[in-house]
Amino acid sequence: MSEIEATTSNAESTSQDCEKEFLEPEAKRRKTTAPTDAKKYKLEERLGGILCCTVCLDLPKAAVYQCSNGHLMCAGCFTHLLADASFRDETSTCPTCRIEICKSTAIRNLAVENAVSELPTECQFCNEQFPRNSLDRHEEEECEERVSGCKFHRIGCPWRGPFHEKTNHEQECGHPNKSGTDVMKALQELDQKMVEERKLYKAIFELLGYAKITFNDIQLKPYRNDDCVNRLTYESSRFSVLGHQWLVRAKVTDNQNEATKTVERNITYQLVLKSIISTTLSLSYIVLCGPVGDIKVHPRVYRFDFTEHENETPYESFPLLDSAECNRLLAAKMINFRLVMFLTSK
Structure with missing residues (x-):
């Protein structure tokens, strides 16, 4: 190898070593990349474990209370802790740190309530995940897999199925072509249900x-x-x-x-x-x-x-x-x- 080629080779090697020296570590480069779905859901699961009620270990569905040390309790468990202590004639305490709790010392944690409402949960029909604060609207109005009934159910059609199949079923439903006797029988059953509901409401109003x-x-x-x-x-x-x-x-x-x-x-x-x-x-x-x-x-x-x-x-x-x-x-x-x-x- 000539002297010129050796000098060139050494220069290239030195340049590569310098580039390696100033390259970011692999761990740092991984941190700056976009998180994968697996990591995202792993974080959400971890948050769910942090924000859950310390008594029932479920994510709260309504109000969230905390003791003076910050331990969280859902409204149902908080109420039962106070009721149990009252029944035993004892002072109610936080199940985690044993500090005294009562309605005047425990406070609502609105930040946790809002955070829980944003955590994803699974739709019972399509198994897709949605924020908890929008799940009810999705399941009742938007989900194509939600259970729906035929528009001719008032005249006796018993069909119930996914919402996306409703249109096809109604086009083929045979109940609109039934005889007047069959339709009247279905309407009488419907009237009987309405009578029972009126009796229930009347009984409640009297009570x-x-x-x-x-x-x-x-x-x-x-x-x-x-x-x-x-x-x-x-x-x-x-x-x-x-x-x-x-x-x-x-x-x-x-x-x-x-x-x-x-x-x-x-x-x-x-x-x-x-x-x-x-x-x-x-x-x-x-x-x-x-x-x-x-x-x-x-x-x-x-x-x-x-x-x-x-x-x-x-x-x-x-x-x-x-x-x-x-x-x-x-x-x-x-x-x-x-x-x-x-x-x-x-």
Whole structure:
């Protein structure tokens, strides 16, 4: 090799070494690149773990409260912590740091509420992810996979399916061509449902005229009995209303042995009076969707006379829309609803 070629080769090698010396480290270059979808969702999952309630470990659906040390609690768990402490005649404390909490010291954390509302969650129909604050509108109005009914359902068409198939079905639906007798039969069934709804509303309006009305936001927690592995039971904490102590029990499907063999499940519940009474206590009660849970119900009014020897109502059907709603509740860690009670003794 000539002297000139050796000098050129050494110069090129020196130049490459200088370029390598001033190149950014590989780790730094990775940080400046756009994040992948996997990393993005990993961050969202981490945020979900940070912003969840310290009691039920779920992301809050409504108000978020915090103790003076900043530990978060959803509205339902916060209310139950205060109720349990009141029932035991104890001071309510934060389950994480054990500092005292009460309605005057705990504050709303609006930043966390807004952050949670922006976190993505999955649509139950199309499995796409949307911010929590827009999910309801998407599932009710925009999702092409949402469950829809035929426009001829008033004359008896039972079809229900994805929204994007609705137009094709209605073009082929045979119900518009049915005889007048068949149409009248379907309309009579519809009229009967409307009569039942009017009776329900009339009963509720009459109950609203009673002097003693109260409501309580109930949280049912699951547990399994020792006598049967498949026997899933729910029970609430005790709560005090109308001068007495109460609790709510619930169970899945009347035949517990068949509960794991069918998707057609239902939940039944009973109201239990824990206080001792000497006179008859006539009570009407109704289950509604509360501000914490998102349970979908078709309300029904039940009435029972509590006596010294009869302190438990019979198990009544939880007023869910269908079996799918029942399965959705069973998949949740807890069942939240509002129980309205009317003391009907005048």
